Amino acid sequence: MSHHSTAARFNATRFSCWINGRGGRAFRLVAGVAWLTFGLVFRDHWWGVAAMTWSFFPLSAGLFDLCWVSAALGGPLSSRTIRAGQAEGTPALH
Numbered sequence: 474m475s476h477h478s479t480a481a482r483f484n485a486t487r488f489s490c491w492i493n494g495r496g497g498r499a500f501r502l503v504a505g506v507a508w509l510t511f512g513l514v515f516r517d518h519w520w521g522v523a524a525m526t527w528s529f530f531p532l533s534a535g536l537f538d539l540c541w542v543s544a545a546l547g548g549p550l551s552s553r554t555i556r557a558g559q560a561e562g563t564p565a566l567h
Contacts, residue, residue, distance in 0.1 A: 480548025484555050489543070493552040493559070498535050505532030 483489055491497045508528035515521030530541055544550040
């Protein structure tokens with residue numbers, strides 16, 4: 474099974490439709506800010522540093538309209554590209 478078929482299956486899911494939509498983008502921004510805030514509060518501990526590091530993923534996904542899960546599965550990084558494929562009924566692969 475190729476990575477592209479895995480990415481296409483993921484991008485066809487309801488979760489992908491939500492996470493790559495406006496509501497999901499807002500959620501990623503809020504989650505990123507929450508992780509960053511937690512990390513800053515506990516920056517003297519390893520879990521605070523880990524939280525600040527982790528916050529990069531939801532923050533960058535929300536700010537730049539990215540989908541790290543799709544990219545990790547071999548699909549497109551751009552949520553805009555994913556939405557275009559979803560609108561056509563065939564999730565984009567590249």
